[in-house]
Amino acid sequence: MERLREIYDDYFRDAVEWLSRHRGRRRFRPLIIVGVAAAALSVVLASVLWITERAGSGRPPIAYTPAAAPKDGHTVVNAEDAQVRSIAMVTKDRWAAGWSDCAKEPGCRYSAVIDRDGDKAVAPEWPVPYVTLRTGSEAIAVAPPPEGTLTGDATLLFRLTFDGPVTSKLRPVGSTTTFENGEILTDRIVPGAIVVVNLDDSTVRMLQTPGTRSPVCDLTGRCWLLTGVGRTDIVWTDDGGESWDSATLDEKNQRGRLTVSPDGRTLVTTAVDIGDSFETVATMRISTDRGLHWTTVEHPPWRLNAAPVAFNDGTAVVLGSRDGARTPQLYRIAEGSAHPDRGSPGMLTNLTTNAELLYSPQTSGRHATQVATSGDHGATWDYFVPR
The missing domain is CATH 2.130.10.10 (YVTN repeat-like/Quinoprotein amine dehydrogenase)
Incomplete structure (x- = not known):
């Protein structure tokens, strides 16, 4: 019901109030009936679409790729020999984790999990490791092009929104020498190069700068x-x-x-x-x-x-x-x-921090299956499995 109120407030309140002010005028009575009916029908349709999306949020997202749709990533994340390759944390309840399963031939398989305040989603299977990144209050996963260049296959962006998981292409738009506040700089999508990721228009572009690494x-x-x-x-x-x-x-x-x-x-x-x-x-x-x-x-x-x-x-x-x-x-x-x-805390693999947390995947036995987190610069640690 809260979502219905949001839809009503955003799209129909002004129209219904205008119609109500003119309800005493004979020439507006047909318009009142048509307008209110249209508004009500629109609310119902929007509600059905929203409920449908929410009901399907636990299913694998639809990925848009140049060839066939990728496989469901749950088989990678839940594999017996799966391990955590990367983790990006905004808070303890908002994170993105990259997973791999290298037990089967001919090669490794990769996926990612995103947690948004307790809601989780699994990314499609991908032939190269996902890159997990923080941006503002959101954690995301990017599937780099298998060819290692932006001119090759698609670069996929995986996000978990209020209405469920979304998988979309990151469109390459050439190169640039500048970037805007809020865009993401990373050297992990294309080996040996820095790229700029823009989430507003779903683009990725090469950054031509004096620097070459560690942005x-x-x-x-x-x-x-x-x-x-x-x-x-x-x-x-x-x-x-x-x-x-x-x-x-x-x-x-x-x-x-x-x-x-x-x-x-x-x-x-x-x-x-x-x-x-x-x-x-x-x-x-x-x-x-x-x-x-x-x-x-x-x-x-x-x-x-x-x-x-x-x-x-x-x-x-x-x-x-x-x-x-x-x-x-x-x-x-x-x-x-x-x-x-x-x-x-033992076998950590790659320390990272934000303004609140210090964290790293931790090896237990032969594989890194959990993440160690510290809120006091490493004095004490907590642990969880990001799946």
Whole structure:
């Protein structure tokens, strides 16, 4: 009934009130009858459509692809050997999780689950891993083109709205040098490139910028990237790419990672030795004044397992390991030094944060089947299975 009232308020209140004001005039009586009947019929039709959509919200969404519709993703998510590949969390009740099942030949199968305040939906099966992203108060899943280029097959967007799951194409629209506030920058859809995702018009486009990797936008609107061949530089823009500033971080190493705190004041970068399959840390640096001054972090982990995570209080954590150690652990970075943290919850795979939560998929046995979350910068942890 609440939805019916919303439909009435949005579309029919003004018309019915106008008709009511003229009910005493003889020449408007036929119009009153026709108008009220049309309004009532429209409410009924809209209600039927809404109820139909809500009733079917638990079913696999319809996907629009250039060839045949993909398979139902439930078989991937619920497979015996399924594991969590990625997680994007807005809150504990709003998240998107990417899943994989690699137990069967000839290759892996992928799907995703979105939770929106207790309502859940499963994305169609896809031949490459879903990318899970946060945008405002929403978590989404993007199915990249299998060819690894925007000129190939379709890029799919999977969302869970008030009226149920929606799967649609992300339309490629060439390249750009600028972007708008609210658009998403990511280097995970096309390998080796940064793309811009616009949810309002369902488009995706290549971003031509001085930066080439690790795009991060803080809550002030500033966006940061890393770049450099044989070196690591940091670049940033406050006007959506109209102009850029830059600074050199490491003149000898590249392939680094970047993290920025939500308020944009704490930054941590790492550079790794080229050619080392374990990504041995070459240098790790931290800034607590928005990149004006940098300090080299002492005693960093020998091997980097995931990008660091920075907090608004000038500290950070990083998932790494000592020389020869097979199990990664949490290191806490404070006052220019990194130290192993005793509160590490075990085998985490990829730390991420937003303004409220620190979270990561966690390996249990042979597979990552649950997610660890912390609301106090890693001091204590909770766990859940995102399916």
